[in-house]
Amino acid sequence: MTLQALRRDQRGMILIVAIPMAAVAVGCMFYVISMWDVMSYRERLQDVADATAFESAVLHARAMNAAVQLNALVTALWSLSGLVRALTWVGIAAVSVSSSAQPVLHAALEAESRSMPRIEAALQIVEETRRALNETAPLVASSIAAAQQRDFYRRGDSALALSYALLPTSEHHKLAADPMAPWLLTPRAGDDWQPRFERDGLHIASSSLPFSSAPVPLLCEHAQRNASAMPQDAVEQFLEGASAGAQARAWASQLRLPLQAALVTPLCGGQPPPVLATAVAGYARSLGGGFGVPSAITPEARNGNALMQIWSIARAGTLRHEARDERALKLVSLERPVDVAPADAAFSQAEFFFDCQADWSRCAADAAWSPRWSARLRRYERPDGELGVLRTAAVAGAFLQTSPALDRAIRSLAPERAWSAQQLIARMFEQSPCGRERCIH
């Protein structure tokens, strides 16, 4: 075809217009879809971080409420055992007044011999339950919260929740201070629960709710107050009903002491009066023998402080979204530098707290006794001061293998299968742009 013929040829003319317009239309569609995806992803990333932190905090709060109810159960069992002992002493007192009251004493002794082993067994069960709850609840909470958010947007996306409660109970100070401690072996397939906590002789990942193992001073005070306010008239009337007389009243006044001691001594951990030494010796021994006693909230813990906080990270499994996010933002901002946080990770913070309308000095008294523990989101603040211990907590979290992306990153950093979750987590926190000014959420 000659050039002249080509100039006269009108075929394909529409294409000249249609091709650029189609390109523009496709570009517009890509622009909208890409931005929609970026925005959706950012929302989802933050939602996942929030959900992970909040769910973990809710599970912590539920565990605290369960522990509080176990406290109440322990107290009820102790009170029951005190009552049984008191009945025996009433029987002894009655026999002293009148020999005809021997059946009363026999009945009381029979009741004690039957009930006490059961009460002690129940106390042991409660103690075991509480110990299990205390040590596994934070790990289980972190695990459940993270597992539910796995692959949340794309395959490989993951989330992780960290808290002080994940810290190993006995060795966490040593671990936090020891730079070599984080170097641990990755968990293997088929690992059961226990080896995850103890690997190569190192106790790494037991955890604890903020309950101390010390007896509750408050309960002791309550018991003393209640025992001293014990209605002497009622005791007198009972004895008078059994065998009236001045001697009964004299015994009644003395009976207050053993009643008080039977209730208070085990709870306060003090020495029993000499007259009751034999009777309460079993109780005193049982205090050191693993029987349950109500436990107080850890003295360092208080509403709003770091011990009650959960920090979470939601992280993209690949860098694909990050790169596309940056491209899309450059497109919309026309290459202007954008002052927004990168989208490869989102951070969130939640807390569990004791719901009372006062400051901690007033709330602490009820915190171990009332199941009013709750959870809420907090404004995220990078845990600068707590990074050292959070690194240790990260070991516990990472050990649960709830984060495939984290696990892959760890393996890529340490191909010989030795790894440092601490360093990785610390780097993620340190590199996060979420200071007070840039990320307000």
Add this chain to the structure above:
Amino acid sequence: MRSLLHDQRGALMLEAFIAALPVLLLFVLLCQTSDLYVHQLIVQRAANAAARAAVVVLPDDGRRYGDPDNSLVDRYAGGRKHAVEQAARSVLRASPSLSASAATLELTGPFEPHTAAEARLSTEYTCLLGRVPLICGRGGKLRLSARARLTYQGAHYLYEREG
């Protein structure tokens, strides 16, 4: 001149040009609509960010917001208000077509635990191609707005004062 009037060459080109004008306008509208939709997404995201910030910032400890005695806790005022507005603006700044300074943010809600808080954000959008008829009007600007609602994350306990 007469020969020019009888000359039919280029007639199709003229026809095609006239016919292409509405098509071109259609595509301009398509671009503008796309851009508008994208910016509506950004405004919605900013409203979400404001609501998310509000539900955690308003009940937060006042030491971060120049309110050490927490007299303004659970109120949209002072440093807390500034922080919530900052959260919305940080998203709006992603696009030069959106005016962060002209943005208005309203928060409504009882600001009590277990209740809802709603953020209404409105800002000015500068159209992509200036005064495109039918969409942006004469001023070349539109007011975009969005709302978001979240559960307020307050608590009844009192923060402890320093010292």
